[in-house]
Amino acid sequence: MHKATEQLSVYLAGQGLKSTRQRDRILDVFVSAGRHLSAEELYLLIRKTDRRIGYATVYRTLKLLAGAGLAHERRFEDGITRFEYDAAEGHHDHLICTRCGRIIEFENEQIEDLQLRVAKKNRFQVQTHKLELYGLCEGCQSKKGKTEL
Amino acid sequence: MHKATEQLSVYLAGQGLKSTRQRDRILDVFVSAGRHLSAEELYLLIRKTDRRIGYATVYRTLKLLAGAGLAHERRFEDGITRFEYDAAEGHHDHLICTRCGRIIEFENEQIEDLQLRVAKKNRFQVQTHKLELYGLCEGCQSKKGKTEL
DNA sequence: CTGCAATTGAAAATGGTTATCAAAATCATC
DNA sequence: GATGATTTTGATAACCATTTTCAATTGCAG
Numbered sequence: 327m328h329k330a331t332e333q334l335s336v337y338l339a340g341q342g343l344k345s346t347r348q349r350d351r352i353l354d355v356f357v358s359a360g361r362h363l364s365a366e367e368l369y370l371l372i373r374k375t376d377r378r379i380g381y382a383t384v385y386r387t388l389k390l391l392a393g394a395g396l397a398h399e400r401r402f403e404d405g406i407t408r409f410e411y412d413a414a415e416g417h418h419d420h421l422i423c424t425r426c427g428r429i430i431e432f433e434n435e436q437i438e439d440l441q442l443r444v445a446k447k448n449r450f451q452v453q454t455h456k457l458e459l460y461g462l463c464e465g466c467q468s469k470k471g472k473t474e475l
Numbered sequence: 476m477h478k479a480t481e482q483l484s485v486y487l488a489g490q491g492l493k494s495t496r497q498r499d500r501i502l503d504v505f506v507s508a509g510r511h512l513s514a515e516e517l518y519l520l521i522r523k524t525d526r527r528i529g530y531a532t533v534y535r536t537l538k539l540l541a542g543a544g545l546a547h548e549r550r551f552e553d554g555i556t557r558f559e560y561d562a563a564e565g566h567h568d569h570l571i572c573t574r575c576g577r578i579i580e581f582e583n584e585q586i587e588d589l590q591l592r593v594a595k596k597n598r599f600q601v602q603t604h605k606l607e608l609y610g611l612c613e614g615c616q617s618k619k620g621k622t623e624l
Numbered sequence: 625c626t627g628c629a630a631t632t633g634a635a636a637a638t639g640g641t642t643a644t645c646a647a648a649a650t651c652a653t654c
Numbered sequence: 655g656a657t658g659a660t661t662t663t664g665a666t667a668a669c670c671a672t673t674t675t676c677a678a679t680t681g682c683a684g
Contacts, residue, residue, distance in 0.1 A: 461594065
């Protein structure tokens with residue numbers, strides 16, 4: 327049992343929820359993918375090895391994982407919600423390639439500090455934040471053509 | 476004729492598009508509102524004084540205004556697209572109250588610089604960016620209850 | 625085991641946004 | 655002004671990601 331599966335069990339037990347084959351399977355595929363996935367992408371991945379899991383269950387389980395702190399919900403400019411596995415590491419932001427969809431993560435302490443300073447100046451109490459830089463990744467800068475997003 | 480109406484005329488003429496009562500009216504109400512509006516909010520505002528303008532036209536016109544540089548499209552975490560009138564001022568970011576929906580704008584040169592530095596380090600060519608701080612505005616910090624977003 | 629609450633899957637519903645299309649409006653040209 | 659090609663409009667249907675519904679199934683405490 328990986329750390330993630332363990333963490334899910336603990337969460338489910340604590341909430342009086344049930345452990346199911348579907349939930350374990352979805353988490354497993356999700357963690358293995360190791361990248362940002364939309365509900366549909368995950369559904370299709372799971373379908374490859376298990377056709378007995380429904381679309382709605384994938385959506386429901388992703389929400390559940392987000393609640394358990396095992397997944398983070400990200401909504402970028404294309405309007406599709408994506409989830410990323412992120413057990414409990416620190417906050418990070420994203421560089422998003424508008425051509426190939428590639429997502430690069432980064433952390434920057436200085437920017438975070440400046441954000442808090444801005445909030446303070448406006449007497450605003452920050453709960454979460456979101457910083458996204460849209461543009462072309464290295465590989466796409468040399469290519470020609472339309473952007474994807 | 477305000478500056479915005481003038482600007483729209485010039486844009487329409489330049490693109491071989493037509494000037495219509497609806498477009499002028501929508502722009503006028505939009506600019507007068509002086510705040511971030513969703514298509515639906517704008518539609519309802521317009522309906523108060525002119526019931527002959529359709530829903531679809533409001534959507535189409537907002538897209539048009541965005542193309543003309545008269546409106547900026549913003550998509551926050553609630554999934555609803557909002558537009559803000561912004562003739563040609565510089566880029567700015569947002570503080571968004573998760574309780575009352577209030578939106579405060581801010582600019583911060585230092586953060587922008589750091590963003591470019593991060594991008595450079597990742598050999599990423601930035602096209603646009605988005606920085607949003609979600610939390611409680613001053614007025615909402617003292618209130619109790621559920622958040623709206 | 626048993627029983628009941630939680631969960632599932634398939635399908636329908638939802639909600640914001642966009643496409644369709646016939647009718648109406650715009651505008652360059654006469 | 656009138657004409658006519660082209661654009662725009664409004665009502666409605668379609669779209670599409672996501673959520674809800676609900677009967678059937680499953681997990682698990684007792």
